Structures are given as structure tokens and as C-alpha cells.
Amino acid sequence: MALNTDTTHDASLQSWLESANDPATDFPIQNLPFGRFRREDDDGLCIGVAIGDQVLDLRRVGLVQNAQMNQLMRLPREARQILRQAISEGLRQGSAQEGKFRAALVPQSEVKMGLPCEIGDYTDFYTSIHHATTVGKQFRPDNPLLPNYKWVPIGYHGRASSIFASGHSFPRPLGQTKSPDAEIPTFGPCRRLDYELELGIFISRPNIAGDRIPMSSAEEHVFGISLFNDWSARDIQGWEYQPLGPFLSKNFASTLSPWIVTMDALEPFRKAFAHPPGDPQPLPYLDSPANREGGAIDIELEVWLQTPAMKADDSPGERLMTSNYADAYWTVAQMVAHHTANGCNLRAGDLFGSGTLSGPDVGQGGSLLELSDGGKKPVKLANGEARTFLEDGDTVILRGYCRREGFRRIGFGECRGTVAPARP
């Protein structure tokens, strides 16, 4: 569906729900992200759409039959667009269905959000060249950016079982570490605990094993995007990661924001994509006219830190950095085409992490490892505190939003997780 026949992005659209028209809301009628929620008095998960400060229960308006989000996700893109149109029309000012839709609202403050779907396989990519270069310097000072980086959308498999919904806390992980000057490793609580600012990309239509997904149809296999925190234990990572990659340094916990912003909602925020002049052009299986014209997405990202002292002061925390997804070196379509180039089968609900989305400038590192230069320069906070890595009780909050002249702001909500003390 081309943008010109799709009215769901029209900035003049207003909802009969007042909070959806607030310019500051993440969830205007132009957004309509999907998630799974649980009412306070009920154990079951329901499929909902965020609108202003409310959740629309899709079953109560008759738009879904059950709570199987993965079934909804695997619908063809056309069917998902028809669903989006129906939700948009029901929520618009003057809709004849206002009564039915209003009866299906529940305040966001009265629900508990779960993971948005059942995640089958989770793959983490490494699409920020700024992150890869800065971190590469710390693990391999002589060889920061490996020769394959500008050719291969580097990715690796991660752990699905330990991906948690926003708002959780997890104990500081224990693990085996070895400092460079020590003779033997020791086992104990992680001392270099970090976050990673990422986006989570959800697969919709599966492909049959053995069948590649070409660039031309790659985005038909994508449902939408959330915020994703890939917590990382840097001291465990440094000792374990060769030769087969990160493992226990990552799989103790990851955090997803509750709302999946659909590719349709993001349509107005697409940007041209190209590798910098002088860099290799993508191989043909990673290239398409559509990707060059609009493969990138302009999503502004923020990391916030709320320390125990800030909580005691009722402070919402301090913003540590900002970056933009449009600075990534590989696009969503390239991730899909690369992942299936060998015939690997994707399934509805599979999750891709974008990799840490650091920006090109100093201060745009998407992790404390980058901001503190490997722990050497503490990050000074406005209240006088400082951090090289995370301390017990720290809460990390990721935020993201899209802005463009002539369009309503589209927000991602927040992705929030807290470090609890290590268990004895």
C-alpha cells in the first residue's frame, strides 16, 4: 500500500480519545503499535493496541479472535494493513464505532504488559559501524574493525528464554573472568555490567527452509520494531568470547519494550540509504533500488540512567546519550536477506536485535563500555555521581521516537530494566 492511498499517517487525523491528541504522547492515532497486556484481575494475555494513555483490546472490538499474537504477525502485509486501517477508522473523531471501541479501552496504568509475542529464535546483529569500531578498539586495539565488517551484516544467535518484558529486574550475573595480569580465572559477580541500546525487529511472514528471501520482498517479512536492551557482562565477555562469540556474557537477561511499532507506522520516516563514499557497495544479494531509496529509518534514540540516589530524590533519571537508527551500516531489509541467504527459515515472532546503535560522534556510544572508554573515564552525572559500569539498583531506560515536519510524532514507549544485587 503506497503512502498516498494510506490515510493512517495523516497528521490531521484526530481521535475521539483526548489523550491520543496530546502532542507529547508516544501513541497518537498515527502510531497504533501492538502488544500483549494482562488486566489486573485476570491472568490471561490479550492483544492490544496503544492509543494515548489507553490500550484498545482487539478482541473486544472483534478484530482478533484470540490472544495468539504470532498468528496475527504472520498475516500477509495487506491483511495487516487492512487491520491497521480498521483500527484507525474506529478510533477517529466522528467514527460510528466510537461506542464499541470506547468500551474496549483499558487504561495503560491498569494493565501489566507482557512480551509482545512468543519469540522462537533471537538473532543479534551488529549494524552500527560506530559501535563496532569503538568496541573493536577495546577488545582488539590493533585490529578494531575486522575486514569482513563492510561486506557482511555480522550477526550471531542469542538466547530467547531470557528475554524479559520491560519493567523487570534481574540479579547481577556471576561468571568466570580473568584479568590480563592474573594467572588463572576466578568465578564471581560481574564487575563490568553494561547495557546496550538496540532496536528489536520482529519477523512476520515465515519463509520455507531452503528458500531465500530476496531484498525486493524482505520487508514483507517484517512486522515492526521495539526497543531492546542487550545487557552485557563485559568482563565475562572478554574471557569467553573467542572463538565462538559471546554466550554467558549476554544470555542472563535482555529487555524488550512492550509495544511493536509496525513498519506501516514507520513509513513516513524512511530515509535514503548508502554506504559512505569510498566504502564497498553492498553485494547484489544485499542491494535493491527500494533499499537505496528508503532502506534507512529515522528513529531518534535515548538512553536514560536512574540510580538509586535519583530514585530517592524522585528524579526520573538522567539522559546519557542520543543516537539515530538512520546511522546504521546495514538496514532491516539487508538483515532479512542476509539471514535467509543460506536458506535459513525465519518464523513469525522471531526477533532480530539491531546491535548497539551508537552514533558517529563522541558521546553517542550506545553502551557504558563506549561512554567510559572501557571503564577508564567515569561518566559524570549531574547529581555528582559517576559510573564506569552499572551498579546494583541502577535502572536503565531506553526511549525512541520518530519526528518529521508535517507528521505526528511516533513514539516507542520505553524499555526499562533494573540491576538487582547478585544472589549468594
Next chain:
Amino acid sequence: MALNTDTTHDASLQSWLESANDPATDFPIQNLPFGRFRREDDDGLCIGVAIGDQVLDLRRVGLVQNAQMNQLMRLPREARQILRQAISEGLRQGSAQEGKFRAALVPQSEVKMGLPCEIGDYTDFYTSIHHATTVGKQFRPDNPLLPNYKWVPIGYHGRASSIFASGHSFPRPLGQTKSPDAEIPTFGPCRRLDYELELGIFISRPNIAGDRIPMSSAEEHVFGISLFNDWSARDIQGWEYQPLGPFLSKNFASTLSPWIVTMDALEPFRKAFAHPPGDPQPLPYLDSPANREGGAIDIELEVWLQTPAMKADDSPGERLMTSNYADAYWTVAQMVAHHTANGCNLRAGDLFGSGTLSGPDVGQGGSLLELSDGGKKPVKLANGEARTFLEDGDTVILRGYCRREGFRRIGFGECRGTVAPARP
């Protein structure tokens, strides 16, 4: 349940089913492995136990209510042992339940075996020091065995969606490769396609996220063991694997044998475990008296190759090598304790690959990469053919069995997969 109160291993036990008493069968009454099968005339999966040349339908004898293997797997070990005892007693010569059990048999030749369970997360370990050393020499001639190997049971996450049941075929994968002397990489069919001889270890009882599983109870969380082929595209692997590990070189296909041999069936074949003299002893979180006494398992393993020419000659193929699981550097219990040392939550049905199980001697490489010395020395076959890597139409068959004086031979069946030509 200690061996002396458990009668299910008694070599004198005979079944009223004649084929189960054949000394050559993989599935005597002392084995009783679990799998999921589908009748020719039926679409649904059922839980079955292999006995001789038959499958016992557990629902038809009233021992399970449904086909949810993962529910059965997550039962406490005591409950699984009671189930094993009940199956054993029903199949014994003289059993009062012979009629009921006989009515629940279906010939193995008349069923199609599926994957034994729903696999949530799949982790591949790297527990053979012989494999790690030989392969390390090829990827890093100066640095074959990395300093962490003797301290850390190295593992990494793999892809669950592309694990297939024995008997399948898959197209040769395409991918990005770069030869050392080429200036830029190219995209095309893999030219160094390989197998890896592994065992698949299935998790039973889950742990709660944040809770570690100590060595003392690690095996209570293990259901049993199958054969596993971790097909590998060596040319793709060489170009993609740094810095985050293997990805598209592995996730196009893996193959599992249909029957899970339970830890209870393997009890008589346990062996003492120790690192070689002079090597570091395992850190305390990877050590226990029980692991030292019986952490290893004596499982003899074989790889067979059946080329298209052999198929044309009605040959069952040629055995390429043998090795033994008891030569692994890390045990099943150590894999479980390490994987959860950081609080990572395991779920029933999760799969661990052992890593390629090469033996200490020349000719005991568990992959063609090893047997052909990185493709430099073709492996000569008895019919005059030779292989450096796999060719289209090649079938690889893994076999495994346990033997010990005074006990019946316990077999694993076979794990079989075939390379189809690359798709255009």
C-alpha cells in the same frame, strides 16, 4: 534411583517381543528411548518408545494423556523413572499387560519420526579438545587452542528453527565467501560443505531465571541424549565468524536422530572423569565428587558416508571414523552448571550440542575438515571415490551405541541427512 534398586538395566531381562531380544537391535528392553512418531494414515504426532523393530504408543497404553513431549520431559526425575519402570514391566516376558502393550505397538517401518520435542533454545558447546585443537590449527595456525579452553566449557547459541528430523535433505547453502588471495568476497554456493558428529543433550526440568543449577543437581535437569549433525559451511564460516562467532555457516540445517536415550538408560555406561594430568582442574562451580566418579559416558560413535555411487550400488555406505564421547573435555553436568552459572534459564526441550566429538587419534576427526586436513588431503573411499568436502547427493549417517560386559548393548538409532543441489 540408585542402580542397585533399578531393575531396568538387568541384562537378563527379556521382552515378549522377539525383535527386542535380538542382540543386534539398538532398542532392547534395557533402552526404552523416547520419540515422536506419526502413523502413515494420521497427521498427528504421538509419543512413542522404541522397542526392537516396533514403537510403543504411550497413549494407547495409558501412560501419557497427550502428545506433549515437553510436558513429559519436565517431569521430576523420580516420575520419569517410575514411567520407565512401568514401560519396562509391561514389555517384559510374562507381563500380565502383554495384551494391552502388544495392541499399542506399531512397526517402525510404518511410522514417520518427527523431531522428538519442541526445541526452545539450542546451544552448541565445544567439548572435544581434540576437535578444538585440530580445527583451531586451521583457522589460527599460530594459536590453535585459545587460553580459555581448559577453563571455560565454550558454547554459543545456535538456531532452533532449522533443526530437522533424521531422514531429511536440504539444499547446499549459498553464502558470502572470500578466499585469502581474493580482493573482495563473492556470493554463491558453498564449496566446503561439512558435517559435524555431535550428541544432542535435552533439558528436562527448567530452572527459574536468576537461579543457578549447581553441579550436585545438574543431571536432574537432563532428559537424555540423541545423535546430532551440525552441518557446517566451512568457507562461509571462515569469512563470517569473527568477532561474534559462526552464524550462516551453521544455521541452514542441523539434523537430530529421532530417539532420545534417557540418562537412566545410560546409567551403566558412566565413567570416571578427570582432566589430563598437568591440565587445570575445573573451578569449584564446575566440579563435584559425582562428576569425578561418573561424569563421563562411554558412548561409541561412528560417521558413515553414502555417496550417490554407493546408493546406485545398493551399498549402505562406508564408515569414515569412530570416536567415543568419554573423550570429551567437559561433561553433561558441567555444561548445565556452566550454562546457568549466570542465572540463564533453561526450559524443558532445550537442546545442547556437545560440539564435534573427535577422538585423540589421527583418523578420529568428527568432520571432513579434520579428516581431510582442511581440504588438503582427500579422504579415499573403498570404491575408488574420494572426498575433501561433501558433494551433492551425499548422505551422512551418524550412529552411536553403548557396550559393557554384563549389560545389553544400548543403541541410539541413526541420524541421517542428505545434501541436495543448491537452488538457483
